[in-house]
Amino acid sequence: MMKQLFFKFQNKKQLVLASLGTFLGLFFLFTSLHFLHKIYNYGENTEMLSKNTIVVQKKVKSGSLLGLSSSEFSNEEIEEIRSKPFVENCDPIRSNTFKVVLQIDDPLIPAFNSDIYVQSVKKGYLDVKTDRWDWDENSDILPIIMPRDFLMMMNNFLSASSIPQLSDNLVLDLKINLKIGTRNNRETIHARIVGFTNELSSILVPEEFLLWANQKYGEKDKEEISQLVVKSKDGQFGLLEKHLDEKELESKKSQLIIAKLKSALSVLLSIISIVSLLTVFLSILVLIQYLQLILTKNDYEIRTLLRLGHSAKMLIKVFMKYFVLLFSIVTLSALLAFLPAKYYLQEVFISNGISLEDSISYYLYAALFFVSTVFVFSIFMSTKRRILKTVNT
Amino acid sequence: MHFKFEQLCPHVFQNVVLNSSIWNKDVVISKDERILIHAISGSGKTSFIHYLLGLRNDYSGSILIDGKNINSIDVEAFTEIRRKGISTVFQDLQLFDDLTVKENIAILPEFAFGYDLENAHKMLEDLDIIEKWEQKVSKLSFGQKQRVAIIRALMKPFDFLICDEPFSHLDKLNTMKCTVLIEKRLKEEQAGLILLGLEEECSFTDIKTLQL
Numbered sequence: 001m002m003k004q005l006f007f008k009f010q011n012k013k014q015l016v017l018a019s020l021g022t023f024l025g026l027f028f029l030f031t032s033l034h035f036l037h038k039i040y041n042y043g044e045n046t047e048m049l050s051k052n053t054i055v056v057q058k059k060v061k062s063g064s065l066l067g068l069s070s071s072e073f074s075n076e077e078i079e080e081i082r083s084k085p086f087v088e089n090c091d092p093i094r095s096n097t098f099k100v101v102l103q104i105d106d107p108l109i110p111a112f113n114s115d116i117y118v119q120s121v122k123k124g125y126l127d128v129k130t131d132r133w134d135w136d137e138n139s140d141i142l143p144i145i146m147p148r149d150f151l152m153m154m155n156n157f158l159s160a161s162s163i164p165q166l167s168d169n170l171v172l173d174l175k176i177n178l179k180i181g182t183r184n185n186r187e188t189i190h191a192r193i194v195g196f197t198n199e200l201s202s203i204l205v206p207e208e209f210l211l212w213a214n215q216k217y218g219e220k221d222k223e224e225i226s227q228l229v230v231k232s233k234d235g236q237f238g239l240l241e242k243h244l245d246e247k248e249l250e251s252k253k254s255q256l257i258i259a260k261l262k263s264a265l266s267v268l269l270s271i272i273s274i275v276s277l278l279t280v281f282l283s284i285l286v287l288i289q290y291l292q293l294i295l296t297k298n299d300y301e302i303r304t305l306l307r308l309g310h311s312a313k314m315l316i317k318v319f320m321k322y323f324v325l326l327f328s329i330v331t332l333s334a335l336l337a338f339l340p341a342k343y344y345l346q347e348v349f350i351s352n353g354i355s356l357e358d359s360i361s362y363y364l365y366a367a368l369f370f371v372s373t374v375f376v377f378s379i380f381m382s383t384k385r386r387i388l389k390t391v392n393t
Numbered sequence: 394m395h396f397k398f399e400q401l402c403p404h405v406f407q408n409v410v411l412n413s414s415i416w417n418k419d420v421v422i423s424k425d426e427r428i429l430i431h432a433i434s435g436s437g438k439t440s441f442i443h444y445l446l447g448l449r450n451d452y453s454g455s456i457l458i459d460g461k462n463i464n465s466i467d468v469e470a471f472t473e474i475r476r477k478g479i480s481t482v483f484q485d486l487q488l489f490d491d492l493t494v495k496e497n498i499a500i501l502p503e504f505a506f507g508y509d510l511e512n513a514h515k516m517l518e519d520l521d522i523i524e525k526w527e528q529k530v531s532k533l534s535f536g537q538k539q540r541v542a543i544i545r546a547l548m549k550p551f552d553f554l555i556c557d558e559p560f561s562h563l564d565k566l567n568t569m570k571c572t573v574l575i576e577k578r579l580k581e582e583q584a585g586l587i588l589l590g591l592e593e594e595c596s597f598t599d600i601k602t603l604q605l
């Protein structure tokens with residue numbers, strides 16, 4: 001009956017506009033904050049090369065093609081890099097000297113075979129737990145690190161076959177076989193992906209495996225060293241990059257590009273978040289103004305009910321219940337709209353080679369808590385102030 | 394429950410010579426009394442009721458309810474007094490025009506002990522407006538509205554019934570019927586009556602007259 005009494009003269013247009021504003025503001029706030037967090041954390045847990053570590057190779061010049069200069073590193077050249085004060089460590093990247101075919105044997109995706117080459121770096125350069133990277137001849141599973149380029153290529157293949165693309169988490173569960181050796185002397189090794197890298201274009205395997213397989217199935221006597229892994233001392237990465245330039249060495253720039261991309265996207269999403277937050281607050285202000293209008297229109301009713309013995313607390317509760325219910329419906333709608341938007345945008349990111357973690361960001365829950373608290377507090381204070389003022393008139 | 398007025402005087406009468414037995418006097422009204430406050434126009438009748446209900450405090454002197462200055466009673470405690478201690482028939486009735494007669498009574502925060510909507514329905518019957526039970530108050534004449542306001546005030550628990558010109562638009566017969574109903578409820582609640590009116594006489598028995 002109270003609701004019927006208080007909310008009889010409603011300007012529905014203003015209410016609908018304010019609710020729509022709150023809905024849109026919350027929707028964009030949830031979406032931008034979620035992706036801001038995910039983009040910010042992108043690659044943090046699955047990127048396998050440790051901090052300050054890069055892969056270097058010699059710049060390809062026309063002389064290389066004519067055989068006048070070599071793209072291989074000599075022991076002296078490796079030692080020279082090692083001796084620099086800003087270098088913490090430097091080691092060759094070993095490559096396979098045997099034939100490797102990667103085969104995906106998983107019901108998730110159609111049969112997939114590809115000739116690949118594998119490489120290995122010493123454990124110290126990798127951010128991977130030692131027990132997950134161990135391998136010996138008796139091991140059932142070979143841990144491997146997948147280049148992101150390869151994952152993107154695989155997703156393009158799946159997309160072209162109208163099959164859903166694979167996120168990082170799904171790829172980590174794929175059953176993979178490596179067929180090594182020639183047709184007459186072939187062995188199948190069961191492998192599992194333990195992480196991803198942007199620095200290398202080849203699949204990384206434990207050094208123990210590569211040494212064993214090169215010895216057993218290798219087709220060349222001598223291994224060629226065309227790439228090095230170099231780790232600079234903390235805060236001296238710039239000196240290392242300068243030295244590489246001087247020596248006409250180059251590193252893969254993908255890490256840098258990803259950092260720039262993350263930074264640009266973060267700025268963009270931060271701006272969207274701030275604008276969304278402002279929209280939410282402006283809409284809340286309109287809702288508060290609407291509440292004030294209702295309270296003013298119901299001045300007589302409130303005063304009479306107080307005179308009959310209704311408590312101010314009970315009347316505040318009637319208004320709170322109405323507006324909190326309205327806000328809950330709007331918030332729930334924004335959350336429901338966020339879910340398909342999140343799914344769609346995640347697909348767009350995956351198809352561009354960026355696989356974001358699937359769970360809903362806690363930034364969203366924090367924003368939800370913050371906005372709800374501000375709303376409930378504002379509505380409560382406005383109603384309380386107005387009703388207590390009416391008590392004494 | 395009792396009221397005590399100590400040198401009570403509205404600010405607007407501060408420098409006016411008054412011939413009143415309430416303003417600028419010390420007066421006690423207790424629960425077992427029935428008081429007719431005879432008030433001519435402009436003597437501060439509505440202000441007096443607002444002071445009693447703690448709605449205004451533009452006065453000098455003090456009002457005490459059971460020995461406690463009403464200015465020191467907090468909002469919640471005063472709500473309790475309005476809920477159970479005082480019931481009022483306002484001059485402007487304070488009904489909700491958009492609600493039905495039934496809803497206007499049902500909206501009370503608490504019914505008197507042993508009373509419910511059925512009793513209100515019976516009271517309407519006694520006052521010859523039973524057919525208005527489901528009608529919106531806006532459709533009623535002022536006299537009918539006055540009777541609804543009286544019934545609503547009687548449905549509450551109270552120690553004091555305060556009525557501001559409750560019969561101003563009622564004929565003699567309806568005034569008598571209302572008086573009987575009020576007398577009955579005063580007895581049941583063992584409550585006091587403060588009746589404010591323009592006349593020096595009224596239909597109630599054992600009533601003491603004070604000049605405002």
